[in-house]
Structures are given as structure tokens and as C-alpha cells.
Amino acid sequence: MGTSSPPRAVWTGAITFGLVVLPCRLYTATEEHAVRLREIHKADSGRIRHRRxxxxxxxxxxxxxxxxxxxxADAGVVPLTERDLERLPLPTRHQVNVLGFVPADDINPIRFxxxxxxxxxxxxxxxxxTLLTTALAxxxxxxxxxxxxxxxxxxxxLRSRHGTLVLHTLLWPDEIREPHGLVPATPVTEREMRLAIQLIGELAGVDTDELHDEYREALEQLVDAKIAGGQIEPPPKxxxxxxxxxxxxxxxxxxxxTRQGGPSH
Structure with missing residues (x-):
């Protein structure tokens, strides 16, 4: 049986809050399982390769x-080596500098x-x-x-999650777009509002851990159909x-x- 290699730290430094210095390492917390399609030449299906x-x-x-x-600005380029970048006069290059503490709900989720x-x-x-993680919780x-x-x-x-400290990078304020003109104001009736709230209550509770990406399964069905010379009808919009x-x-x-166990229609 093979053994998996330990995760590799993507950043090494220290968290500083007040006069406390906490040496730490950062590790990527997520991984994508996206289906990647190859670029090919339409004429003969040859793979397209990109070269430097x-x-x-x-x-x-x-x-x-x-x-x-x-x-x-004049289109010239100043070469920078890794040694040059290590000398970058920026404290946060090796330091998570805590500026202050706010309630978790104060952070707009769109910025994560x-x-x-x-x-x-x-x-x-x-x-x-342990002290910082517990205190935040x-x-x-x-x-x-x-x-x-x-x-x-x-x-x-920095936030506490199940006894582990998690760092979420945020988008800067000027990186968030405003939905100007996308959402026109339209009045709704009291009856519509009551029904919408009632529907939210009836559909309350979703176990997101039980959900999975179905794109690969759909893509495999499409590929199997093309190999067999058949067609797949897309679901109705x-x-x-x-x-x-x-x-x-x-x-x-x-x-x-549906909640009571009967047919939905």
C-alpha cells in the first residue's frame, strides 16, 4: 500500500496580534475536481500544445x-530574481499582521x-x-x-473552525463590483411575500455534504452516446x-x- 506524502506549506511566517508572535505555516484548504477538456485541432482531433x-x-x-x-511604462522590463523578491520591503511577506477583531457576521461573504x-x-x-483558536471561537x-x-x-x-485556525483571503473593496442597473425595483404583494416565506420554510434544511458534482457523469453519458453514434436530448429549460x-x-x-413522503406532483 502506498503512503501519501504530507501536504506542502504554501507560506511560512508568523501571526502577530498585540505583542504575541505565533510561528505558523499555511496549507491549501481546498482542491478542485473540475473536468478538464483538452484543446484539439478540429480538423483531425490532434492535441493542441502551448509552448513558451x-x-x-x-x-x-x-x-x-x-x-x-x-x-x-515605457515597455521596458526590470528582471526580478527570487532573491530580489525575498528582500521586498513588505512586512506581510512573512507575517500575518492582525489589525483587529470584528464579529464574524460583519464580513460580507462576497469578499471571501x-x-x-x-x-x-x-x-x-x-x-x-490553541489560545487564539479557542478565543476566536x-x-x-x-x-x-x-x-x-x-x-x-x-x-x-483568521477564524476558528472545529479547533483549527483557518485563514480566508478577502477581495479588496475595489475588487467588488456593484450590480448597477441589473436589478430593477419591482413591487410584490403581501400574499406573494407570505407564500415565498412559507416556501422557504417548507424547503428548509439541506445537507450539503450529501451533494456532489454531476457534470462528469453527464459528460460521460454524452461521450458514450457519441461513441455509439447516438444522441442525448438535453433536459428541458x-x-x-x-x-x-x-x-x-x-x-x-x-x-x-415531498416533505410528508408523498409524490411531488
């Missing part, structure tokens, strides 16, 4: 010879970007780690912080109905029947 080509000499460049540089598990770095850091608060990961400084929050009140009433009845 230098725009000056036209030569293909191996990965180990690819560096990074800062582009200037990427989560990381936080682990104490060394035995001496475990006491402070008891206070129902999150620690608003700044941290630089890879090539960007991010606003972030839902069509809006003009009589919203009648639809709400039927939705409540259908949800109630």
Missing part, C-alpha cells in the same frame, strides 16, 4: 529558464476568496495557537489581517410562468407533499 516562446529570438524556452520581471489551513510551526507555537469573532502570499498582498480574516401567485401556491403544496 521568447518574443525577441523566437526560440522555445524551457521552464527552468523562465524568470519574472516588472514591466515599466481562498481558504488556507493554519498550522503552528514548532512545538513552542502550539500554546499560542468563544468570542464569535474573526481577526482582520493582512498577508502577502506569492505575488500579492491580501486582506484576510425551465420556463417562467406569468402567474407568479399560482406558481408559489403550487410550489408550497408540492414541497409539503
Amino acid at each position: 516562446v521568447c518574443e525577441i529570438d523566437g526560440q522555445e524556452v524551457p521552464y527552468e529558464d523562465v524568470g519574472r520581471g516588472f514591466e515599466l 476568496a481562498k481558504p488556507y489551513f493554519v498550522a503552528p510551526d514548532g512545538e513552542a507555537a502550539q500554546h499560542a495557537y 468563544h468570542a464569535g469573532a474573526v481577526a482582520v489581517s493582512k498577508v502577502a502570499i506569492r505575488t500579492r498582498e491580501r486582506l484576510a480574516v 425551465p420556463q417562467p410562468v406569468d402567474d407568479l401567485l399560482a406558481v408559489l401556491e403550487e410550489s408550497v403544496r408540492s414541497a409539503r407533499r
Whole structure:
């Protein structure tokens, strides 16, 4: 039986709150299981491959010879090495700087970007780690912080989850778009509002741990059909109905029947 390798830290540094310094490491907390389709040449289904080509000499460049540089306004480029970036005069490059604490509900969910598990770095850091994690849980608060990961400084929050400290990077305020003109104001009746709230109550409770991505299964059915020379009919698109009140009433009845174990229709 093979053994899985331990996760690799994506960031190493320390959390600072007040005068407390907590050495820590960050680990990616999520992984995507997306189905990736290959790019192919339509004429013969040959796979399309992308190559790194230098725009000056036209030569293909191996990965180990690819560096990074800062582009200037006059189109010039200043090469930057990893050693240069290590000297970046930015404290948050190796420090999660806690700026303060706010109630967890104060953070708009639309701002959440990427989560990381936080682990104490060394035995001496475990006491402070446990203290911060437990204190956040008891206070129902999150620690608003700044941290630089890879090539960007991010606003972030530290929160407690099941005894583990989690760091969520946040989008900056100017990265959030406003829905200008997308949602026109339309009045609703009291009856419609009561039915909508009733429908929410009838459909309350979803175990998201039992849900799964069905895209791969649908894609496999499509591929099998193409191999067999057949076709698959797509599911019908839902069509809006003009009589919203009648639809709400039927939705409540259908949800109630389903909850009681009867047929939905």
C-alpha cells in the first residue's frame, strides 16, 4: 500500500496580534475536481500544445529558464530574481499582521476568496495557537489581517473552525463590483411575500455534504452516446410562468407533499 506524502506549506511566517508572535505555516484548504477538456485541432482531433516562446529570438524556452520581471511604462522590463523578491520591503511577506477583531457576521461573504489551513510551526507555537483558536471561537469573532502570499498582498480574516485556525483571503473593496442597473425595483404583494416565506420554510434544511458534482457523469453519458453514434436530448429549460401567485401556491403544496413522503406532483 502506498503512503501519501504530507501536504506542502504554501507560506511560512508568523501571526502577530498585540505583542504575541505565533510561528505558523499555511496549507491549501481546498482542491478542485473540475473536468478538464483538452484543446484539439478540429480538423483531425490532434492535441493542441502551448509552448513558451521568447518574443525577441523566437526560440522555445524551457521552464527552468523562465524568470519574472516588472514591466515599466515605457515597455521596458526590470528582471526580478527570487532573491530580489525575498528582500521586498513588505512586512506581510512573512507575517500575518492582525489589525483587529470584528464579529464574524460583519464580513460580507462576497469578499471571501481562498481558504488556507493554519498550522503552528514548532512545538513552542502550539500554546499560542490553541489560545487564539479557542478565543476566536468563544468570542464569535474573526481577526482582520493582512498577508502577502506569492505575488500579492491580501486582506484576510483568521477564524476558528472545529479547533483549527483557518485563514480566508478577502477581495479588496475595489475588487467588488456593484450590480448597477441589473436589478430593477419591482413591487410584490403581501400574499406573494407570505407564500415565498412559507416556501422557504417548507424547503428548509439541506445537507450539503450529501451533494456532489454531476457534470462528469453527464459528460460521460454524452461521450458514450457519441461513441455509439447516438444522441442525448438535453433536459428541458425551465420556463417562467406569468402567474407568479399560482406558481408559489403550487410550489408550497408540492414541497409539503415531498416533505410528508408523498409524490411531488
